[in-house]
Amino acid sequence: MPNTLEPVSLTVEMPTIMAYARLTDDYNPIHVDRDFAEKTEMKGIIAHGTMSLNLIWQSLRKTLGTAAMKDARLDIRFVRPVREDDVVTGGGVEKEGEPGTYEVWVRNQKDEPVITGTATVQP
Amino acid sequence: MPNTLEPVSLTVEMPTIMAYARLTDDYNPIHVDRDFAEKTEMKGIIAHGTMSLNLIWQSLRKTLGTAAMKDARLDIRFVRPVREDDVVTGGGVEKEGEPGTYEVWVRNQKDEPVITGTATVQP
Numbered sequence: 001m002p003n004t005l006e007p008v009s010l011t012v013e014m015p016t017i018m019a020y021a022r023l024t025d026d027y028n029p030i031h032v033d034r035d036f037a038e039k040t041e042m043k044g045i046i047a048h049g050t051m052s053l054n055l056i057w058q059s060l061r062k063t064l065g066t067a068a069m070k071d072a073r074l075d076i077r078f079v080r081p082v083r084e085d086d087v088v089t090g091g092g093v094e095k096e097g098e099p100g101t102y103e104v105w106v107r108n109q110k111d112e113p114v115i116t117g118t119a120t121v122q123p
Numbered sequence: 124m125p126n127t128l129e130p131v132s133l134t135v136e137m138p139t140i141m142a143y144a145r146l147t148d149d150y151n152p153i154h155v156d157r158d159f160a161e162k163t164e165m166k167g168i169i170a171h172g173t174m175s176l177n178l179i180w181q182s183l184r185k186t187l188g189t190a191a192m193k194d195a196r197l198d199i200r201f202v203r204p205v206r207e208d209d210v211v212t213g214g215g216v217e218k219e220g221e222p223g224t225y226e227v228w229v230r231n232q233k234d235e236p237v238i239t240g241t242a243t244v245q246p
């Protein structure tokens with residue numbers, strides 16, 4: 001089993017955010033209303049958290065296969081918002097001496113962590 | 124602060140799965156190729172895990188507001204696949220004596236757990 005996960009990236013453009021809103025029926029104005037979003041503490045549009053989280057999932061599955069994902073466990077923290085036009089990348093590395101346990105992350109184009117945590121899959 | 128989260132539901136139809144595949148660029152055949160999927164251990168199409176997870180996120184935010192979601196932490200387990208035409212509902216309840224910590228879940232139309240775990244948000 002490889003011990004570094006294959007990274008998976010996504011460019012978070014406004015049409016992608018709108019499509020995600022439609023799909024999940026989640027039209028919170030912080031995601032879809034620029035005027036509203038700019039007046040909040042966030043100072044602009046942010047992407048749905050689970051849109052970025054999907055990159056960790058994809059990275060795990062791309063590297064380890066679907067079977068490994070059965071009963072997968074994620075323990076993650078959303079540490080920084082993802083903004084319009086950010087490029088986010090999900091990846092991870094297996095923990096030394098802990099087969100099936102991965103330190104996982106999503107990072108933005110400035111290499112800042114967006115999501116950090118641990119994933120446990122079938123070893 | 125309310126101690127029961129407002130439930131959020133989603134009907135997982137094939138067009139939704141296809142749209143999610145396009146959006147996340149995740150065309151794993153277990154999600155999009157019925158012939159392939161039926162020959163696997165899963166015995167049919169399953170939805171992307173993070174599509175269901177989004178319901179927990181939405182349920183938290185709908186009930187508690189966007190501000191509560193800053194530095195949110197999720198510790199969750201994917202316990203059962205979500206299949207085509209399943210109706211899944213995300214929700215949760217605050218843990219007794221632990222403000223900001225919620226037992227969270229996604230359940231299918233048979234009331235079987237699909238995702239279970241804990242979410243920690245700003246109390």
